[in-house]
Amino acid sequence: MDRLKDTLKKDVASSILAGIFLASTTPFFGVIARRYFSASPLHISLISIASGVGQLFTFYWGYIIRSRRDKLKMYVIPNIVARGVFLFTPIIYSISSFLLIIFLYQIISCMATPAYVEVVKAMYPDMLRGRIMGLVKMINNLVVIAVTPLSGQAISSIGFRWVFFVSGIAGIISTLIFSRIKIREVHRETSVPVSIKTILTIPFLDKKFGQYLSVFFMYGLGNWLSNPIYPIILVDKLQASTLQVGYISTITSILSAIFYIYWGRYIDKKNPVRVLFLVFSLDFMIPLGYLLSSIKPTLIFVSISAGISGIVNAGVDLAVMNTILMLAPKEEIASYMALHSTFVGIRGIIGPFLGASLYPVIGPIGIFSINIATALSGGFLMYRFCNSLTTI
Secondary structure: OHHHHHHHHHHHHHHHHHHHHHHOOHHHHHHHHHHHHOOOHHHHHHHHHHHHHHHHOHHHHHHHHOOOOOHHHHHHHHHHHHHHHHHHHHHOOOHHHHHHHHHHHHHHHHOOHHHHHHHHHHHOOHHHHHHHHHHHHHHHHHHHHHHHHHHHHHHHHHOHHHHHHHHHHHHHHHHHHHHOOOOOOOOOOOOOOOOHHHHHOHHHHOHHHHHHHHHHHHHHHHHHHHOOOHHHHHHHHOOOOHHHHHHHHHHHHHHHHHHHHHHHHHHHHOOHHHHHHHHHHHHOHHHHHHHHHHHOOOHHHHHHHHHHHHHHHHHHHHHHHHHHHHHOOHHHHHHHHHHHHHHHHHHHHHHHHHHHHHHHHHHHHHHHHHHHHHHHHHHHHHHHHHHHOOOO
């Protein structure tokens, strides 16, 4: 019990500092690129795809850490390096170097993801893990809520370079605290590698999973079309300051914190696919708010979109993992997750480039209209998929 308390104390302390790091950096990438470096839609698209590029390599990193005994080290080292790249922001004075920082951060931080799952499994007992991680996630969200507007104000006052620098230090300290957690490292025999070609046959063999991937891919592709356009609307149409962007991000965080609890209970009572249907159906309101703001510039519509985004993000975050656990055979869970992550990465690369290419042709109204259509279609198709499952 003492070890569990010590683990939780260090995990919470690490989560608080991680919240400071995240709240002071990621919400402002697009706006900073546009305001400080006059970033083009293509540049904003590159920022949007950075996480997708990182996710494409997640399957490979998972293979690397399979037979490694030092799972905690495999999480700590990439995280320190990824967060450490922000220590170079004081010398960033061009859009190319700013993009390099973002890409390095996203790609290197994804290296830690597979190891983190293994570490958390060893940190907490099965019967308590869900509740404890829920508590840690809630604390992290509360920190993000408190810090994001303050970071926006700081960026407006002293610029992003030193705010990012200090945030990088907070992120590194967060990881160092986490590295002091004592866990029981479990060595497993090396498993037979699963090729990407073999994984890609799963949707053709498992029709239900193939249908799920198709719906999820289409729905998400529409969202990624809009992602690089949102900062352009905020800066060019609404003239939003970094402080205002911080408040908008805070709205998202508040709703996420509330609905993490709600969707978690809903999944226990109902099922995760029904949650996906509900959040997909709500999602159309996000691009709708930006569409209305592009016609009649006002932060009210964008603020509503931010709230809906918090509700949707929490639902998707909780429901995706549980849906895959429900659909996948016990011995194939890792393969199903790898395939899902790969498709998310591909989607996250294609969408922003497609959105940036279409933007000069059809404008923001056209982009957001496509997104609205894919969200509504995704909700309808996920509803049909939900009803088709005999296990529900």
